[in-house]
Amino acid sequence: MTTKRLMIIGYGAMAREVHRLLPAGLELAWVVVPEAQVAATRELLGDGVEVLCRVADCQARPDLVVECAGQPGLAEHGEAVLSRGLTLAIVATGALADEGLYGRLRQAAERGDGRMLVLSGAVAGMDGLAAAREGGLDSVTYEACKAPKSWKGSHAEQLVDLDALTEATVFYEGTAGEAARLFPANANVAATIALAGIGMQATTVRLTADPAATRNTHRIHAQGRFGEFRIELNGRPLESNPKTSMLAALSVVRACRQALDPVTV
Numbered sequence: 001m002t003t004k005r006l007m008i009i010g011y012g013a014m015a016r017e018v019h020r021l022l023p024a025g026l027e028l029a030w031v032v033v034p035e036a037q038v039a040a041t042r043e044l045l046g047d048g049v050e051v052l053c054r055v056a057d058c059q060a061r062p063d064l065v066v067e068c069a070g071q072p073g074l075a076e077h078g079e080a081v082l083s084r085g086l087t088l089a090i091v092a093t094g095a096l097a098d099e100g101l102y103g104r105l106r107q108a109a110e111r112g113d114g115r116m117l118v119l120s121g122a123v124a125g126m127d128g129l130a131a132a133r134e135g136g137l138d139s140v141t142y143e144a145c146k147a148p149k150s151w152k153g154s155h156a157e158q159l160v161d162l163d164a165l166t167e168a169t170v171f172y173e174g175t176a177g178e179a180a181r182l183f184p185a186n187a188n189v190a191a192t193i194a195l196a197g198i199g200m201q202a203t204t205v206r207l208t209a210d211p212a213a214t215r216n217t218h219r220i221h222a223q224g225r226f227g228e229f230r231i232e233l234n235g236r237p238l239e240s241n242p243k244t245s246m247l248a249a250l251s252v253v254r255a256c257r258q259a260l261d262p263v264t265v
């Protein structure tokens, strides 16, 4: 089997974990980072990987492109990937709460015959939720609970004193679309659930900080013609970034494996 070649957009905590766990048969050939990080990333990765700041500078055709660059990274590079007819697997799904961007990415994919794969990221059950949607969904709620340190540097700091919490505290309730925009490094999952289910406005979201939490907890409750499901997922955060659950990186690794395997499970 010939080795396939991967492009990763972004080279932060998640991308490094994906790189570490890359399945045999797929090699990291290109990394796209902001211009200011090109030199340091080149030094880190050595000669085997081409470090670029624009997708257009890639002279060959990656077999798969994965976005691990956050919402601004998807907004900056998504169209360039899709309009070249490439497959782009994404985790910064919250960027799709911006209808304008979503429309431009769809058009680029249609124009160039590209494909955008919305990965399940830090949650589970997106297959069942999307199937349930076919029969009609009545309500979908999503609750996330993380340790205060996982909410540091986010909009949560404007809503609650994270350092003073002594018990689990709900600091945000709203729609998936708003949550994904207000918490771009923490609530992409809200948008993923909305995309698989009943949309950005109808999906309700509650966010909690809990000083006793050691995991990133995600709870989904969906009701519809199919029946009802509840999922609770207690994900281990990445040591290198407590905002990000390990499962989100693993969902990217799974997409890498699927690109190699003729059977999709």
Ligand SMILES: NC(=O)C1=CN([C@@H]2O[C@H](COP(=O)(O)OP(=O)(O)OC[C@H]3O[C@@H](n4cnc5c(N)ncnc54)[C@H](O)[C@@H]3O)[C@@H](O)[C@H]2O)C=CC1
Binding pocket: 009, 010, 011, 012, 013, 014, 015, 032, 033, 034, 037, 068, 069, 070, 071, 072, 073, 074, 076, 077, 091, 092, 093, 119, 120, 121, 122, 123, 184, 185, 186, 188, 189, 192, 241, 243, 244, 245, 248
């Ligand atoms: N769907 C999901 O379940 C989840 C999605 N995420 C998303 O994944 C993103 C990445 O997570 P981490 O790696 O833990 O964050 P991180 O902050 O460690 O890394 C993000 C990297 O992207 C790079 N970047 C930023 N703008 C860029 C651009 N325009 N072009 C190329 N690279 C750019 C940054 O330089 C940084 O190295 C999060 O910001 C979040 O949006 C994170 C966790 C779960």
Ligand SMILES: O=C([O-])CC(=O)C(=O)O
Binding pocket: 122, 184, 185, 186, 187, 188, 189, 190, 216, 235, 243, 244, 245, 246, 248
């Ligand atoms: O990794 C997680 O637990 C979820 C997350 O950050 C996101 O949805 O953006």
